[in-house]
Amino acid sequence: GQQLNQSPQSMFIQEGEDVSMNCTSSSIFNTWLWYKQDPGEGPVLLIALYKAGELTSNGRLTAQFGITRKDSFLNISASIPSDVGIYFCAGQSLQGAQKLVFGQGTRLTINP
Amino acid sequence: NAGVMQNPRHLVRRRGQEARLRCSPMKGHSHVYWYRQLPEEGLKFMVYLQKENIIDESGMPKERFSAEFPKEGPSILRIQQVVRGDSAAYFCASSPVTGRTDTQYFGPGTRLTVL
Numbered sequence: 001g002q003q004l005n006q007s008p009q010s011m012f013i014q015e016g017e018d019v020s021m022n023c024t025s026s027s028i029f030n031t032w033l034w035y036k037q038d039p040g041e042g043p044v045l046l047i048a049l050y051k052a053g054e055l056t057s058n059g060r061l062t063a064q065f066g067i068t069r070k071d072s073f074l075n076i077s078a079s080i081p082s083d084v085g086i087y088f089c090a091g092q093s094l095q096g097a098q099k100l101v102f103g104q105g106t107r108l109t110i111n112p
Numbered sequence: 113n114a115g116v117m118q119n120p121r122h123l124v125r126r127r128g129q130e131a132r133l134r135c136s137p138m139k140g141h142s143h144v145y146w147y148r149q150l151p152e153e154g155l156k157f158m159v160y161l162q163k164e165n166i167i168d169e170s171g172m173p174k175e176r177f178s179a180e181f182p183k184e185g186p187s188i189l190r191i192q193q194v195v196r197g198d199s200a201a202y203f204c205a206s207s208p209v210t211g212r213t214d215t216q217y218f219g220p221g222t223r224l225t226v227l
Binding site: 004006030031033035040041042043044045048050088090092098099100101102103104105 | 116118143145147153154155156157160167168170171203205207212213214215216217218219220221223
């Protein structure tokens with residue numbers, strides 16, 4: 001089946017640092033979504049990308065839909081303590097109808 | 113605007129019992145999806161439903177699991193004769209009928225524990 005490889009698996013950074021994570025796939029996706037999940041909660045949508053090459057920002061977050069349609073990255077600038085959590089990428093392909101394929105997640109820990 | 117609602121948030125069952133998980137989509141959404149998440153893993157697709165129709169159930173186990181989304185009322189994910197391996201967080205998502213139908217919004221999840 002389709003798989004997304006998300007890296008890194010975990011990050012330990014200092015408050016104020018920038019963060020970068022990415023997802024790659026062997027197959028093409030038409031939509032890329034980035035979610036954040038806090039412990040005991042559901043994933044919260046951060047950014048949605050719908051076109052190859054698209055670059056979208058949401059406050060300190062920036063995400064891009066790769067030109068090949070097989071990858072996406074998420075950047076967080078000037079991290080703050082509330083950025084702690086698990087970040088997931090998710091992709092949707094034409095073959096997969098509406099279902100989302102999720103990456104394994106990136107666990108972000110911030111040292112104050 | 114209320115988001116996706118799920119209940120119960122926590123459910124404990126003994127092996128062999130039935131589990132019923134409920135999901136009410138966001139207002140204006142009529143596409144519902146169920147996903148399962150094991151600890152330290154990403155979410156795995158189970159089933160996609162529209163009102164009174166199962167559109168894609170390719171991620172559903174062949175036995176003991178069923179889902180419905182009736183004309184009236186919430187979507188239900190039903191697990192019969194639960195086993196310990198069914199312990200997981202189950203998330204429901206919904207997407208709109210028009211516009212970006214490919215953008216899914218998640219509920220808070222139901223955490224099922226099988227004793």
